[in-house]
Amino acid sequence: MRMHLSSALAGLVLLGGIGAAVAQDVVIAPEQETVIREYVKKQPLASVNLPGVELNIGSTVPETVELQTLDVPDVQYRYVVVDGRTVLVEPQSRKIVHILN
Numbered sequence: 001m002r003m004h005l006s007s008a009l010a011g012l013v014l015l016g017g018i019g020a021a022v023a024q025d026v027v028i029a030p031e032q033e034t035v036i037r038e039y040v041k042k043q044p045l046a047s048v049n050l051p052g053v054e055l056n057i058g059s060t061v062p063e064t065v066e067l068q069t070l071d072v073p074d075v076q077y078r079y080v081v082v083d084g085r086t087v088l089v090e091p092q093s094r095k096i097v098h099i100l101n
Contacts, residue, residue, distance in 0.1 A: 026057075026077075026088070026097040035072050037100060040079065040086050043068070047081045055082055061094045 028036070045068060053059055061067070067078035067089055077088040077097060088098040 028075075028088070028098050032072070032075060033100065036070060036075065036079075036088070037086075039070060039072050040081075040100075045079075045081045047084050050082055053082075055085065055087065055096070055099065057096055057099065059096045061087070061089050061096065063094070067091060067094075 048065060050062065050065070053062065061080060061082075065080055067080055070077060070079055070088075075088075076091075078091045079086055079088050081087070086100040087096050088100070089095065090097050
């Protein structure tokens with residue numbers, strides 16, 4: 001019984017770690033965010049309206065929205081301006097990973 005219980009606890013710890021990793025936000029260093037803001041300011045985009053899409057981390061940007069490349073070192077995300085806010089998007093999943101305020 002003791003071995004079964006320890007195996008179960010190990011499994012819960014593992015699952016808890018996976019859940020925590022999935023729930024974490026993408027961390028953009030303050031220096032990176034400054035560079036991204038400057039880049040976006042120099043490459044102005046028209047703001048798009050996405051009816052029915054909540055502007056939250058993890059929300060998916062529809063395929064109809066063109067994502068723009070960020071020519072910023074060490075940043076693999078794309079961006080779009082939604083309702084006047086710059087949004088960083090993971091290009092493969094099209095999920096919002098960071099919203100610049």
